[in-house]
């Protein structure tokens with residue numbers, strides 16, 4: 148198909164920013180100091196579109212993306228508001244049993260196109276349950292399968308993950324899905340360079356954007372475990388072949404309001420000093436390797 152690289156010569160100011168910022172070095176100047184692609188560009192381009200984004204005069208198009216169709220950068224960022232959102236992001240466990248407006252669901256899905264992925268792989272897949280009726284059917288299936296497992300005595304193996312909530316579950320509480328009307332599962336191609344990290348980044352962005360829109364969310368380790376116990380769920384969710392289901396987020400209209408931020412204990416922070424990198428003994432090396440591989 149080609150990279151459809153085009154320079155509007157009227158607009159190009161020959162600043163070389165596209166040449167300098169190209170991660171894979173496939174843009175060079177021709178004799179007139181006009182940017183052009185190197186002969187191997189097509190195999191090496193990772194479709195990051197930094198050249199399109201950095202051009203100060205909107206002279207550069209690539210892959211059919213024209214600068215006039217990009218969104219301008221808003222320089223009026225509000226870091227205090229963003230920090231307040233981060234501090235007041237909460238895990239919601241009480242939802243109204245109703246669908247979010249279609250427009251809100253669309254906004255949430257659309258945002259996912261911009262989440263960063265390792266090597267710009269962008270192969271993520273998101274399975275949405277965007278209708279409460281479908282969610283209730285899904286919830287019903289999982290809860291009845293879990294009930295069969297948890298009714299066995301003793302509860303075996305991996306099912307012990309649920310043991311803390313077993314009594315509540317047996318009393319009919321929705322301890323897995325917390326009554327949420329919607330759910331999104333992020334999955335990545337098994338051979339993606341950062342398959343374990345990309346979906347988590349995506350859901351982190353999703354959560355913050357959702358909560359900025361007043362939508363409640365919940366990371367759901369229990370639902371993720373259910374995808375492992377009952378792999379047929381991955382087919383129900385239309386997770387593509389050769390994709391690994393990574394994590395689950397529940398979301399929907401909140402049925403509870405939080406009035407203030409929490410006051411967490413401080414995280415561990417170390418400040419690395421000059422000359423800090425030194426050889427370590429074999430025992431320490433093995434320990435470090437063990438911890439890193441966990």
Ligand SMILES: Cc1cc2nc3c(=O)[nH]c(=O)nc-3n(C[C@H](O)[C@H](O)[C@H](O)COP(=O)(O)O)c2cc1C
Pocket residue numbers: 236237238239240365366367368369370409
């Ligand atoms: C990776 C991850 C998995 C989680 N899984 C669940 C879950 O399965 N069920 C649940 O009720 N809460 C779950 N939580 C929510 C945490 O328990 C929650 O972060 C904690 O209660 C603190 O509340 P906060 O997020 O409002 O600060 C999960 C959170 C994370 C980050």
